[in-house]
Amino acid sequence: MHLGRAFWRLLASSGFSNLADGTFKVVLPLVAVQITREPALIAGLVFALTLPWLVLTLPAGAVVDRFDRRVIMLAANTTRAALLAALAGAVALDVAGIGLLYAIALGVGAAEILYDTCAHSLLPQVVARDRLPRANARLFAVELTANEFLGPAAAGLLVAAGAVVAFTVPAALWLVAVVVLLAVRGAFRVPRQQRTTLRADIAEGIRFLVRHRLLRALAAMVGVFNLASSATAAVFVLYAVGPGSAMGLTDRVFGLLLTTPAIGSLAGSLAAERLVARLGRARALGLGFTAGTLLLAAPAVTTDPYAVAAAFAVAGFGIAVLNVVAISLRQQVTPDRLLGRVNSAYRMVAWGTMPLGAVLGGALAHLVGLRALFAVATALALTALLGLLTVTDRRIDEALRAVSPG
Template sequence: MKRPPLGGKFATLLTATGIGNLADGLLLTGAPLLAASLTRSPLLVSLVTAMASLPWLIFALHAGALADRRDRKKIIVALAWTRAALLLSAAIAAVAGVAPLPLLYVVVFLAGISEVFSDVSSQSLIPLVVTRAQLTSANSRLTAVQNAANSFLAAPLAGVLIGFGAFCVFGIAGFLFTLSALVLIRLRGSFRADRPEKTTVRADIAQGISFLVHHRLLRSVAVLSGTLNLAFTAYFSIFVLWASGPGSEIELTPPEYGVLLVTLAVGSVMGAFLAEFLVLRLGETMLILGGPSAISLLLLVPWIVPYVQAVAPTFVLLAICLGATNVALVSMRQRLIPPELLGRVNSSYRLIGMGTVPLGALVGGAIGSATNLETVFVSAVVIALSGVLAAAASVSPRRILAAEIP
């Protein structure tokens, strides 16, 4: 049976998302490579990831309140312009010779603030663009495009641009955010949640937190996401030192490292496209719990077999699991949360899910500096599997069905 088209509004959102994620990918892939070219300290390199993700701890709840109060499309457009101005200014500062490592920390932190508000509004916008029955299909396509742009295109491009200097990474990313804003402006209509009552920002935030805290299923999955992100960020925040540069185990050059990251993009895109099929065949619960379990075990391969011939196919499999699991999680959240609360509950959920990312980066850097990179890898696997075991007691098909909003 042929699925109904998702419509022109979704196509516009999809295009703008792809361009914006290409910009995001250039910054997120390029920043650690820039740091690794300036220092071989695991702590200083991991600090880039920590600074980029720290805004989730500080601003996530306010981002959710804003998304439920204002037009979500206008928020995303305004923040695309903001990041464009920031990165183009950073490119000029890099040409002027501003201290490279401190500049890098400042840029990723400020860009991270915009990302928090933009991402929360973006996930809350999707249910206003497509029907409830189309959510899994829409999220599948969005995730595929995000992953393709973020890693498949951005990773090798960042590896090449590094050779020309930081100003190239910042400048191209700034241009792409400008283009993303221009495309999204074409999305017509009002995208503000229907909220007849007027409340304070503090009350809004409290309502979002309360809904999540008292919702056993969402709470358990949020803790699972936080645990997984802590483990995976600890692992990947120092992986560049294992794989790239003189004296590393795999000894890849920056362009080669960018190509290796493309395998993650390939797998993520495949996983996103396969998500709908896998949910139907395996069930949502199996995907939500089985996917992270498989990812955790696959993380051991680069340590046990530190050769690119083994790591590349492993990353493809790992990313297939990750891409499919992410689609299932996002689609489930959108079905379980009332539309008028979507921004606030999403932000509370992501405060837990993404708030552990800076902690994970610092933990990875600290353990790597105090011991060795191998210890970081094993610790990450143990933490991730512990999170899956804890969530298994609360996640079941019966609980998901019972919790869905009519």
């Protein structure tokens, strides 16, 4: 199936943007541990980076449905580039403390909300709905390779070259993404039949999600999983990096370790269509969630970096399958005019748990220790599988049949 020139340009822009994301999110804690080794402060960076998902997601979705989605994506990446350029300048002047890192993390997180909500809402305007699973598989393959494979690998090398370089490179990558996205021609603003308030728009999106049993259950499942995974991700650098850590890795090896989920993610993205055809969507989701818990479980049982890397690769495969199935389904059953708001309401539930998880991770690491935290988080993540009692192939087929042009 032909996906069109606009899709491939969007894909290229997304690749550069996600490469910047993946680099920055690993560079940030690696630079921070040179300032402090306090678990609560390190976990607080993840809280700052993800807090906007909890407090800004709903208005962001309403904005995405009101204005041209491509223009918003351009503005978001330009903002992120400017913030990191300012941070690189502060580092060069030796005035960058942990407080500034928190402020930049908040700003980058806020811009990320607008970019990601637009990206998921714009795709059905570029690709026909029956081609969305294939388009999402290609998009995730590039995004995950850039965000989780190339980005983390580059981060370790960039930090070794110095904090100024480490922050300048992702800023430049976001600007490249802007240039490529400018080549995607057309208007991407959804026609509005009547003028409404922002509050009314947000409420309409929330009502659609709350009344849609399938999407509601999926949002809750992903929210529980992200709560658990964010708890471990927030402090994993303390478990893995430094001579006093459990794993004793260097910055460079830590960056390489974080690339292993992307190896599995690339395979999972490309295999998702075939797996769904063979297993059905519900079983594919179950496979994705189950395999994904290895991301949390492996450090609980071993400090061997090779064993952890292998488990991370399997987890990446599962998470990629989960993402392709869940996001394609959300795009297929939601009317275009509501897609930004439904995406934002969904992700407030699914991603809004991440800052809570970061706080939980910092607190539990302090109380019970890092290794015990991974075990607790694994048990919590597995409870997401209870949602499969609701998300069945029969209900998915019914939802798809009920779709009408919106």
